[in-house]
Amino acid sequence: MIRLHLLLATAVLFQTATSCAQSIDWPEFLSRHDMVWDQIPNRWELAPYSGNGNVGFLFYQAEGEAKNVISIHAGRHDYYDHRLPHEGEQMLWIYRSRLPLGHFKLQSKGDIESVDLRLGLWNAELTGTIKTSVGSYKLQGLTHSGHDVLFFETDATDESIQISWHPDAPFAPVKEKLDAGGGPKGVSWDKMRNAPYPLPPEPTLSEEGGNYFCRQLLYENRGETTTGWQVTGDAAGKQQFTASVHHSFPAHDSLEIVKQNLIDAQDLLDNESFVSSHRTWWHDYYPQSFLTLNDPEKESFYWIQMYKLGSAMRENGPILDLMGPWYHKTFWPMVWGDLNVQLIYWTHLTANRMSLGESLPNNLDKYADNLAKNVPDRWKDSASIAACFPQDCLASNRANTPDMLAWVLHDYWLHCQYAADDTRMRDGLFPLLRKTVNGYLNYLRDNPVASDDGKIHIKNSWSPEYPEGRGQDINFTIALLRWSCQTLVDINHQHQLNDPLESEWQRILDNLVEFQTDENGLRIGKDIAFEKPHRHYSHLLGFYPLSVITPENDVDTKLLRTSLDHWLNVSINSKVKVKAMPVTGYTATGAASMYACLGDPEQAYHYLDFLIQHKNVSPTTMYAEGNPVIESPLSFATSLHDMLLQSWGGKIRVFHGTPARWGDVAFEHLRTQGAFLVSAKKKGGVTQFVLIESLKGKPCLVQTDISHPKIYINGVLANETQVFKNEGFYELKIQQGDIAILTPTTIEETDMNIQPIPVSAASRNLFGLSKKTQRLPSHKFYYQ
Template sequence: MKPFKIILLLLNLGCVFTVCAQIPDARFNLLLKAPINTWDEAIPLGNGLMGGLLWGEDNTIRLSLDRGDLWDERTTGEKEWWKKYTYQKGAEMIAQKKFSTVNEWWDGPYNGVSPTKLPAGRIEIKLPVGQIAKSFELKLATAEGLAYFKSGAVVRALYSASEPVALLSVKGTIPDAVDLLSTSDVYRKNVDEKGGPSSGGSVSKLGYPDAVKGKKGNAQWYIQEAAEGLKYCVYIEKKVINKETLLAVTITSTSDAGDFLSLAAKRCMVALAKGYEANLKPHKQWWNAFWQKSSVSVPDTAVQKQYNLVQYFYGAASRLNAPPMPLQGVWTADNGSLPPWKGDYHNDLNTQMTYMAYQESGRFDEGASYLNFLWDRRDSFRAFAKDFYGTKGLACPGVMSYSGQPLGGWGQYSMSPSMSAWSAHLFYLHWAYTADDKFLKEKAYPWSSEVGECMLGLLKKDANGILKLPLSSSPEMFDNSPKAWLEPNSNYDLMSLKMLFLSLKEMAEACGKSSDIKKWDEAATALGDFHTKDDGTLLLDANNELKSSHRHLSNIIGLYPFNLITTENGEKATQIIDASLKSWDKLGTSQWCGYSFSWMSCLKARVGDAEGAVKDLDIFVKAFVLRNGFHVNGDQTKSGFSDFTYRPFTLEGNFLASQAVHEMLLQSWSSAPGKINTGVIRIFPATPEKWANASFTNLRAEGGYKVSAIRKNNLTVGFSIVASKAGKVRIKDNFDGRKPKWSIKNVNKTGDVYEVNLIKGQKVSASF
């Protein structure tokens, strides 16, 4: 190796082994040619509470507006229908084969207009005729959106990371007009221009009165009366300083203050008094700290851009003390429509997968947004468990509104208790990756154990002593047909419940609750074994095999995200993995959605299939994202990857793709879930050949470890691990027969695992 290359490598190693997470390079910014004619290809901006989409064409720039807690919570049909049409009654009707009755009870309420997430209108900036938009850019490092014009004029936009306000700066030209459009205005405009809304149903169906508009000086606003006492105000004020036009925007509501109009006016006045650059300074500081938590580097520009963008989504759309991301985050449809699937919280994969990628990247505050949301609604969830399931404990509905209200839908998943078990897994993972015992004792174990109590209240032993649910399904398999009611327990239910009880056992041990350890261990064992064919293929339930392509990987969820069946569990487990994935491959991808590809990428990485993982990830990035990076469910290239070619936008596929990158670079799961402190760190466990040179800095591993590593020419050349608490770290030897040179003594090897005890804050490094 030439001397200058040796020096460069040493410099790189030195950076990785200190805190040198990389701010996203400008070459990975989102840069789009004008025009952008539709909201779902816009530049996404946000600060958790509010979101915006920057788009436009010619001399018109639009900023679509959103706020996370704007919801119409009106129940469709009977109030609190779930108290009347209970789980037990549903089970009785299904036993009598009265399937249509249960569909009417549980699916019927979802067919109404509300509950639904609400859009918040838009701003349209009209520049002089002759000003032609050239391109748009999202600067990831500073979370700024820009519109560039052929004349040299520039529009800049930011959603302040420190204040509940957005700012726009127009330089190089003077706007002819700044128009504020209510949601009804947008609807009417869309009807005039395009013939009507395209998805989700028209906002006009809400039956709201027209917004009340007002103007004073350089300010304009509208106040929209919504439903059940909710009113909200969208407020914009303009200020011209020298040759710069400044606009401040905010959204307030009755949840903020009685006089929410005055509050909005004050927020905008203060922001304008500071000016754009003064507001930008704390905003940049926040984002700089955000990016320094961790970084990855892979030699694939498309994948790297998607990874960076999705990590940005956490910062833009999910913050502490702000609503968590529903299906579209803070980027609700701006086409005169209500959002697809009501923009709700779907707990049959969407919320869980949206919050699956923050743990390894250390975005714990952003991830805690959803956990706090679930925690704050535990009284409602307790009432739901009591009123619908007839049990103690708590349960979150499979499909729910911002308040936690059950929305109904296909009853096989919308009213399934197992969705709560999967949600509890997020509490477990947050504890596992943070090693935060305070969080464990105060939130993770209390919330999850109440879910466990609800499940125990439903489970009954059959003649063979196996715990069974009254009803069972595998999400979205057979849609909502009678066939979708599977024989209890389906593999999905079995895996979700087993993971819940094993994680509760582990958390109980960490909390010193000895009696609980036995209870959860016995419950996990009493669920019995997974259902397989003779060759090991995982079935849907004891009798039904998956015989056609399907979008939801529910019957193999035990492989990922759960670590119930792993490559380290022996010959039988390996046979199950190989046979099940062979079966899925044989069925093809005709009925897959975008998220199916990114989920399968994660799963294949987890079982060590690096080339299969990167193939599915590449397909996702190529075919299932729009040019602004948003995941849409259908194949936009119409290349035959899927028969679905439509484009409803949801976020979970994006986050699964980000997590797939993590899974290829670093894994830390235990092959013995339920046994505390048995996780093993695996460095570059499923890295494909074409990622010959890759690195990551400060990714997190279970146990609270920060891990950094460099790979050159398909070989690991060095890594470091920092402990957040005292304990034994275990590192898998997948180093191709090469022996590491350790930075500290007393690193021992047991089998194929290196072990070393670290104290809090201590670092161990290795080079080759």
Template sequence: MKKKSVKQSDFLKNYLQQHDMVYELMPTEWLSGIPMANGEIGIMLWGENNRIHLTLDKNDVWEIREIIPDYSEFNYQNLKNLLLNKEFGKAKQIFESKVAQRNNKKVHPTRLPLPRVEIEFPSNIKEFDSRLDLFSAICNGRIKLKNFQIPLHFRCYVHSQTNLVIFRFNIRHCEGIDTEKISNLIQNIKLSTSIEHLKAKGNALHPNQLSAYKTLKSWGYKDPVSYKDAWNEIDFHWQEIPEYGGYLIGRKMIADHSAESHSIIILISLEGGTDETYKDKIVDLKTFWEEKIVNQLKCEDTSQLVKEHKEFWNDYWSKSFVSIPDSKLENLFYLELYKLGSSSRKGKLPCSLQGLWTKDGTMPPWSGDYHLDMNIQETYWPTYPTNHLDVAEPLNRFLLGNKKRFEENCQNFFGFKGVHSGCAIGRNGERVFGYYTAEYWPGNIVWAVHNLWLYWRFTWDKRFLKRRLLPYLEDCFSTYSHLLEEDENGYLCLPISYSPEYYENQPKSWGKNATGEIGLIRFLIHALKEAYAILQIDNDREEYFEKLLYELDYPADLSGFQIYEGEQLNFSHRHFSHLMPIHPLGLVTRDGDRDDQYLIESSLKKIREMGTGNWTGWSWPWMSLIASRAGNGEMAWKMLQDYFCFITPNSFHINGDPRKFGLSHFTYNPMTLEAGFCSIAAVSEMLIQSWNGIIRIFPTIPEFWKDAYFQSLRTERAFLIDALLLNRKILFVKIKSLAGNECIIENSFGFKTKLFDQKFSEMKTFKQTEMLKFNTVKGETYFIARSLMSLQDSKHLKDKVHIEKLDSKSNWFGKKRFPSF
């Protein structure tokens, strides 16, 4: 792992302290708990009365048995005929009712809720305070028990490199306190693994459905088995998952005494999972997992564990840096980055709807799966500009690894070569059937592949483009090109088309040429043309591409983009698929012609007219991104401020508005992670943009932000950028070229500027209105400033990267005596 200077590491550690999650009270609900994870296992720390709960999670513990449709009737031709004949009821019966799970009555792919590890004290907890240190991902705290004078100091973390939870209590000796009393307390602290919470009814979406325990029993699950190891040191909890695997929890408690203090070390390890390859191997796998846990729990040198743990997080925080004058928004930015780094790691599964914090005690909302009609895209958008490409790797591997299954889906359902994923899928691409409209949508996989396209644009990895991405783009294009038919005017069209979540699964959800789908087809054409040109591959479809670009225009009228042909946005709607040509596809831009600019402005005007009543939490950060692409910094900022109405004190996005701020009609509170991660992307978009290969510095910050600074934000065409803004003037820009591409920067300096190389030799002078365009060498660094003297001054100023905040408050998140927002 690459080592950073001590000076930089110390600075980041000190800077991030203002954003640590601080608890003044014990979180007494799972939803307000302290989240920790390492990309494979996670815990939520919370408690009540005399107990601390550690709700466990593991990202490869799934139910993966799936419902296989009868493709003799479950096929595209049948669906199209029924829809064109307006037999919507029959279509819904075949393509939804027969295959979709309702209230978990049918076995289907889903994340599984796991046990808690319970720490029970001999008396109630009367005081609790803690601090989740973001820089080290370690929670330090203090507990005071009723009838016991001395506080118990604790440290808890999920080890960044092994599947190990370390929880250490320390009781310091005090004058006048009988050490025997301390010993008695320690002896009466009990540790257990419990599933009692799984026996409660319902979840946030369906409060009256069967308990998780009864649901799983009805699916053929046996009760878990508890046992000890041969040395009577480790307590095991084994849960078999029918046919395809299981999970094993191991825990032990160690007493460690010294002249100064008494300590208790609790070690918890979690192994196992489910996979198609595990079938008929469960007994052998259980033995393997048991041996692995035994070896992991042998490690009792907690100082060495801490050192290893911190290595990952030191490197993680060094990737990029942001300082803005909005303390609350900056706090959210860094806390979401912490959760993103906790939820997605190279070599692991990608982050699902709830990541590594599957809902305590119930079956997870929306099966806790992978949704490809917005959620997984929002989750991974921030990985590219914040320079966390390792975090994006699980999504790349997931999409590439499941391509063969998506090809089979396409052949089975459509009857031709292409790719088709469905909307909701499991860990191996298994279908989780829901609304037949969303499950049909061919755009699901195309939109997910757009994230692979962003990965290419931000890395400029030509090998990835040729070997991985280009075949996927061609198969996506194959799918849509087969679906195009001539209309009554002889123009190619999509005769049945869908815009995600518009009218849910009702007849009016179907139309012709949905704007989002037209945008995806046009994206595929532009992407393929670019790929062929860069890789010097002959494009024998150029004439066909041009025909499609001419005939497949966006449905639009004076109110802006339509949902589909002839259907305006007629009510407040949470999903902005009709605005996808603006963001994320970047096909219609503010740099375009008057028609493009009118489309953008009129579409946003229509959004404002319809209001936010039917939006859910994730709508706000996405709309912030759209507003930024439109050049509206004030709207981009305001969308993020409104987003705070949809998150809990520990920053979890809960979709609805249960506190009833009046922004949305939805008042439920199911937690999903994508919106918080999308807010990182939205902040980044205000600071830097690079669509169409042009870098824009501080393009859409609100006018009341006079100062801002960032380091190592990544752009398309593979540049790392630093920039400093003081008093609304850009003082300098630093550019590191990672691929040797030509660099083009929009000139927003407001004065004549000079280009310097990494030895500070002047290379070029730019006029005040001139586009900043220059060739680069891979690995070289360049600077842009007014003069060499101003650059040297800026170099001095950039060491003072702590931008003064408009609000002096810090540590906004955590459970407070009085809410922060």
């Protein structure tokens, strides 16, 4: 239920009252965003998907599969190899890779002719009918939200559905490609081509009490994965299928855990509480925040990302890598730390789905010792990580600048900021960031640069993915080092830690070389201009998301606008007849967020729309560049958040990047840095109100487009000691638990009712694989 709480005061007390006339009908609202299929899904990008952050499935008829078969492609998010290095080389791409699991075939007597499927967001369930040449069968499928169990029920009419398991060999997909003669060239790649790659033993199959098990030991018994399943009922009528997958390392208990998972699932089924207990999690999950706008396509894409996020990420789960629970053969089989994982862990913040994002700081804390092993032995009390890494974060960065870890730790910092968790900032983030900056200090000592300007220069680092992007004074590194040192100084002061290294951090802040610029804005580095098409905004990191440079004065605003325009003119909008690197989805979402921060909502909208039209974004909102990468569609939600609500620099900006075409828009309980829950509404292009609830009592500065708003605190018109106006912002003196309302009229006359904006039948269910999804011209190659 959407509830906007208004505190109505008397002289000595006030009471809480709801300002919502009606409750949200969540099942009806989300049903208009359900994905539907009237064509047979035949590849990863087009499949219905389900998950609980650990396990999941995709449902599709793979290329080359028999026409009477459609498969449940099972996945386990943390199913990684654990091979030891070879001759001192970690060879992460082949020795520490994600591994394929296998699939369950649903085989009918007749060939599949058509489907009518629906992925219902509210219940997180796949339902529908599959018609064959001899009959049909209904199905219901889900991944239980609280148990690592896949569930399908089939109900056949004039049909019989046989279910069978087909395991994949645990063979690294990169090694497979290298063995076939593919992949990049170079010394490190040749080492992997020639490295020994002995296979683990064949899986062991067993049966116990009607349950079947497939136990796969990994090489040298370093880890194991068990898949277990049970089929009950009548294949020619109604039958139920349950399956569980568990990966163990260093323990060897996967079989025992899967057995117990199947017992627990059967108990829930016997008690008729299996489906209801699954639904409970989702019914609690969605109402943590609400958003509606008069743009059905964008609204639908957004809510599908909320479903995807809840399916792919969990507090107690692994770090969300490029695929989550949905495995596909890939050349990028790990966590990518030069942009991808960072973008993934922005989405949950403003969406107020904080528990999901705990998986990143939890795993960084868990594997802090491994982060310290990623640097040379001579670098004492330091930490780092390579650009790509397995789940245990053991990935040597040798003696390079620790940029990737610094950027990952910015996400840790953001999580603490949005939670206003000062304790975790001090006890969790601070020691990790301190070791990271020690890595920078060690690098600077190892690689001094003589200079006449008295500045600290960085001899050599990398601007991720820019062609020939290695050199001196790289802006990517300058931004991360400056942000890292400033953050350490701030935490040290706030908590009075009296850290002896503060003088070193301040010395860097006072003497670090300036950002490298030219007439086109921010360069890649000292000797590298930005002049080649480039999808990555690594050279703009100081602007977004680090906010080391902000558009808060005319000089910096001009620099940032020039840099952003130039990046996109070269990379996307160039008329020059040069073959450009294919522009990826996160280029568009990064551009949308940056224009929103600059207060240019129309350009922000242009690039947000660019993503949906992008040929690599499938009709199910999945994204792949030949290889699956999950971050770009999720970052669509981040960009939409940035267009509605921003909180960088300790200031809340409401509707700062909202385009005129979104004249009707409302949201409730979006979260900002400082742990404020913000609700707001526009109607006919006019802001009706802004409501801010303080969860932790942090300083509150807010900007609104309401001219001369009346400001109420806990239902009472604020006085001159409670509100201060400074340079376009209102500073509100509110404490933990207080609620402030900004309105153009009196509080009694303010329309604070939030309801979904009506949508026509033609604008419902715009994604999946159906006649409606054919409206996206760039996706025409998906249709048979």
